[in-house]
Amino acid sequence: MHPEFLPDVPALLMENTERVLVVADLHFGIESGLARAGVHVQSRSRARALRVLAAVRETGPDLLLLLGDVKHAVPITSRQEYDELPALLDSFRDLTEVKVLPGNHDGGIARFLKDGELLPAAGARIDGAGYLHGHTHPDPDLAGGLLVIGHLHPVVSLSDEVGCSLRAEPAYLYSSLTGEGWGDGTRVLAVPAACEFSGGVDVLELKESGLGPLVRCIDDDNAEVWLRDGTYIGTLAEIREQRGA
Structure with a gap:
């Protein structure tokens, strides 16, 4: 399995016998949700989709795998999503096969999908790896192998030489899973969110975030963190020590 980081989306290209382009947490329609909260921004759905399309053209995948939270509004489907999703998904289909692992924001997503595009919420094994939101x-x-997930929106806070926090950057987190009967060899790779408005959870706070059953099983010391461009940051223990210093 040869993963490749695509920082501009961000996205992950997984290659074994097939090329699978993985994009998580696009949250199309989030702008209408922000408007309901009093924050008014122009829709960025098309720009977000164009980043995905550019990655598809660059990598030529056999499959574009949308790793959940394709849409944003819960429990309803917003007018923005009704207006935008059909054309956005068609633009993906024009270039490659599309499949969706539904997330917690994806109630009603099936009405926008074609036969065979919606996979089970509990995940699916594709070309040697397991995928779920x-x-x-x-x-x-899916136990005993690699699980690629979204949902966590991991970010890492970067600091300058004197310890002043500069920004939080989308990040990948890779960890073995402990406890809950996973057995040897089960690992998780959490993919950053592709939506620029969706926020994130610091990698040092993920285990206590309550974001699903898998975060409780992250190795709190030895899990490793990369930036979205593939720059290696270190283990959680190293990041914790650096912040303490």
């Missing part, structure tokens, strides 16, 4: 317990058949 991450808000539910995985299918037990």
Whole structure:
């Protein structure tokens, strides 16, 4: 399995016998949700989709795998989503096959999908790796291998030489899973959110975030963190020590 980081989306290209482009947490329609909260911004759905399309053209995947939270509004489907989602998904289909692992924001997503595009919420094994959004317990058949998930929106806070926090950057987190009967060899790779408005959870706070059953099983010391461009940051223990210093 040869993962490749695509920082502009961000997205992950997984290659074994097939090329699978993985994009998590697009949250199309989030702008209408922000408007209901009093924050008014122009829709960025098309720009977000164009980043995905550019990655598809760059990598030529056999499959574009949308790793949940394709839409944003819960429990309803917003007018913005009704207006935008059909054309956005068609633009993806024009270039490659599309499949969706539904997330906790994806109630009603099936009405926008074609036959065979919607996969089980508990996950699916595709070309040697398991994939799911991450808000539910995985299918037990996925244990013993790599699980690629979204949902967590991991970010890492970067500091300058004197310890002043500069910004929080989208990040990948890779960890073995401990406890809950996972057995040897089950690992998780959490993918950053592709939506620029969706916020994030600091990697040092993920285990206590309550964001689904998998975060409780992250190795709180040895889990490793990368920026979205593939820059290696270190283990959680190293990041914790650096912040303490």
